[in-house]
Amino acid sequence: MQKYSLNVLMAAVAVLLLVMAQFKIIDNYIQAVIMYVGINIMMSTSLNLVNGNMGEFTCGHAAFMCVGAYVSSILSVLFFGNKFGDPIFPASMAVVVFPVIVLLGGAVAALSSILVALPSFKTRDDYLAIITIAVNYMVISAIENMDWIGGSRGFQGMKDTVWAMRDTLSAPWMLLWVILFTAFTIWVIRRFITSTYGKGVNAVCQDEVAAEIMSVNTNKIKTVNFMISAGLAGCAGGLFAHIVGYVNPQSFNILKSTEAMVMVYLGGMGSLSGAIISAVLFTGLMEVLRSAGVIKWVIIPLMLVLIMQFRPEGLLGNKELSDVFPKLKKFYTFK
Amino acid sequence: MDFIIQNILNALQWGSFYALIALGYTLVYGVLRLINFAHGDVFMVGAYIAFFVSGFMLGDTLGLSPTVTFLCALPVTMILTSLVGVTLERIAYRPLRRKGAHRLYVVITALMCGLILEYSNLAVLGASRLKFPELIHKTVWNIGGVTVTNLKVIVIVTAVLVFLFLNFIVTRTKIGMAMRGISYDKFAIPLMGIPIDNIIVFTFILGSGFAGLAGLLFAMSYPILEPFMGMLIGWKAFIAAVVGGIGDIKGAFVGGFLLGFIEVGVVALPFLESTYRDLFAFTILLIILWIKPTGLFGMPQSTKI
Numbered sequence: 001m002q003k004y005s006l007n008v009l010m011a012a013v014a015v016l017l018l019v020m021a022q023f024k025i026i027d028n029y030i031q032a033v034i035m036y037v038g039i040n041i042m043m044s045t046s047l048n049l050v051n052g053n054m055g056e057f058t059c060g061h062a063a064f065m066c067v068g069a070y071v072s073s074i075l076s077v078l079f080f081g082n083k084f085g086d087p088i089f090p091a092s093m094a095v096v097v098f099p100v101i102v103l104l105g106g107a108v109a110a111l112s113s114i115l116v117a118l119p120s121f122k123t124r125d126d127y128l129a130i131i132t133i134a135v136n137y138m139v140i141s142a143i144e145n146m147d148w149i150g151g152s153r154g155f156q157g158m159k160d161t162v163w164a165m166r167d168t169l170s171a172p173w174m175l176l177w178v179i180l181f182t183a184f185t186i187w188v189i190r191r192f193i194t195s196t197y198g199k200g201v202n203a204v205c206q207d208e209v210a211a212e213i214m215s216v217n218t219n220k221i222k223t224v225n226f227m228i229s230a231g232l233a234g235c236a237g238g239l240f241a242h243i244v245g246y247v248n249p250q251s252f253n254i255l256k257s258t259e260a261m262v263m264v265y266l267g268g269m270g271s272l273s274g275a276i277i278s279a280v281l282f283t284g285l286m287e288v289l290r291s292a293g294v295i296k297w298v299i300i301p302l303m304l305v306l307i308m309q310f311r312p313e314g315l316l317g318n319k320e321l322s323d324v325f326p327k328l329k330k331f332y333t334f335k
Numbered sequence: 336m337d338f339i340i341q342n343i344l345n346a347l348q349w350g351s352f353y354a355l356i357a358l359g360y361t362l363v364y365g366v367l368r369l370i371n372f373a374h375g376d377v378f379m380v381g382a383y384i385a386f387f388v389s390g391f392m393l394g395d396t397l398g399l400s401p402t403v404t405f406l407c408a409l410p411v412t413m414i415l416t417s418l419v420g421v422t423l424e425r426i427a428y429r430p431l432r433r434k435g436a437h438r439l440y441v442v443i444t445a446l447m448c449g450l451i452l453e454y455s456n457l458a459v460l461g462a463s464r465l466k467f468p469e470l471i472h473k474t475v476w477n478i479g480g481v482t483v484t485n486l487k488v489i490v491i492v493t494a495v496l497v498f499l500f501l502n503f504i505v506t507r508t509k510i511g512m513a514m515r516g517i518s519y520d521k522f523a524i525p526l527m528g529i530p531i532d533n534i535i536v537f538t539f540i541l542g543s544g545f546a547g548l549a550g551l552l553f554a555m556s557y558p559i560l561e562p563f564m565g566m567l568i569g570w571k572a573f574i575a576a577v578v579g580g581i582g583d584i585k586g587a588f589v590g591g592f593l594l595g596f597i598e599v600g601v602v603a604l605p606f607l608e609s610t611y612r613d614l615f616a617f618t619i620l621l622i623i624l625w626i627k628p629t630g631l632f633g634m635p636q637s638t639k640i
């Protein structure tokens with residue numbers, strides 16, 4: 001019973017949300033917030049894989065989101081839009097092709113993460129942090145200099161795909177895809193971290209030299225881990241681009257990376273459930289404080305400073321929810 | 336030829352700003368092993384403090400002449416900015432250090448303090464940009480087709496003087512010896528009767544004070560102030576410090592000028608557009624770090640097994 005309870009619960013919530021969205025019980029604003037929650041969950045859990053589980057300190061996660069967003073947007077416009085000539089696929093194919101587009105964006109983002117993974121063989125801590133910041137700036141600057149995708153003016157036209165899906169069958173497609181990809185992200189990370197191979201990630205975090213002696217191929221583990229993390233962030237970026245319908249390189253700057261970091265450290269490093277909970281809390285907080293305007297960005301950092309002072313390990317602190325509240329184990333197991 | 340010398344001068348000016356800020360990063364890092372990510376924003380605060388101080392001095396109540404204002408605003412700005420740095424240290428970093436928190440948490444705190452400084456500035460003063468008053472009458476010297484402003488000379492000379500001063504403090508004085516000692520062994524140093532907290536406060540005074548100086552000079556050279564001016568220049572100065580080998584005064588100085596030369600060089604090349612500046616600067620730095628991960632002057636840290 002415990003084995004399936006969580007999955008059933010999540011599926012039920014997802015179906016309930018979709019049905020409510022279909023029959024307009026929840027309006028577009030709430031839907032958008034739910035979709036942002038999903039994307040933030042993807043961002044925080046994928047960053048958690050590197051910053052929490054592997055113990056590296058990267059602060060340029062938005063770079064991979066940016067790569068994913070741009071690649072999937074370009075593919076989307078290429079396949080279903082009119083900007084680069086006639087659409088390649090008929091509009092009825094959009095439903096099938098869309099996840100492929102997002103995954104391809106993720107794949108390219110994963111490839112781009114090699115930029116970070118290769119220097120990480122030799123160095124870590126502060127020097128790796130600076131490399132990731134440099135990569136973040138490089139990606140933004142490179143895209144700003146590509147005039148054929150709009151440069152710093154941004155890029156749009158992805159809505160064609162979304163509309164094509166809606167015309168095929170009227171349903172809250174983007175909400176569906178966000179929920180599916182979020183579940184996919186959590187599943188991938190959970191399976192990877194708990195697998196025998198993935199335990200090498202935690203070994204690298206604890207002691208790199210010892211891990212090497214215990215026959216963990218640390219370089220390979222690092223590369224794989226960076227690529228998975230960046231790939232999932234790229235998927236998040238692709239979804240984000242299709243929800244908003246417009247991407248701009250400056251929307252993936254260091255501030256976006258900081259947001260992802262805030263979520264990871266709020267939830268507790270290395271805790272998957274912590275990252276999920278903090279992503280939900282953080283997005284909710286951002287929406288609640290939306291009316292506050294600029295003050296929002298004073299309150300959120302201040303909160304994090306206070307958390308660092310009084311509970312530096314984050315909300316859950318390197319433990320899963322079921323470790324913090326052992327009684328929950330009666331109700332669910334999560335594998 | 337004139338073109339090249341002109342660009343070398345520009346590079347020296349930009350390099351001076353980077354070097355001045357990078358020195359602050361490297362001082363704090365050298366002592367505490369802490370990346371003070373709020374340093375770029377301390378620089379921004381310094382520029383704003385300079386604006387208000389000089390505005391007050393030029394105003395009706397005092398009515399000083401611009402040159403006198405410059406001479407008075409210089410120390411006042413440095414003192415007030417170093418107060419900001421020390422306040423940050425007292426309320427944000429010191430409690431964490433006392434608790435023995437992992438240095439990652441201190442880094443996060445520093446990042447967040449930077450954001451707080453930026454956005455509270457935005458909230459208090461609004462998004463409108465401020466125009467910095469002209470303090471020194473701009474003199475342009477034309478030497479064989481190369482134009483040099485007196486401000487440029489002041490900036491470059493200041494950066495060199497600050498470097499020499501800091502190098503002297505760190506390598507020749509007792510307090511500098513204590514600073515190097517703390518970075519060498521944080522636990523043995525208090526046993527030698529060295530007040531560790533005072534030394535750290537002194538480090539922050541030095542670093543933030545020179546960030547304030549950089550803010551004043553920057554505001555005089557590029558007289559538009561906005562809350563996010565410290566962000567990019569701060570990150571770049573940090574990169575300069577890392578490339579030179581963070582924790583090393585000489586490294587920060589050389590790294591700052593290296594970055595200045597790379598940036599101005601990219602802009603000056605005829606076949607490249609100036610928008611490629613950031614891309615090339617960051618790519619070159621990435622390659623340097625890839626080949627020599629500890630920076631140009633940094634010592635490789637041995638890991639204990």
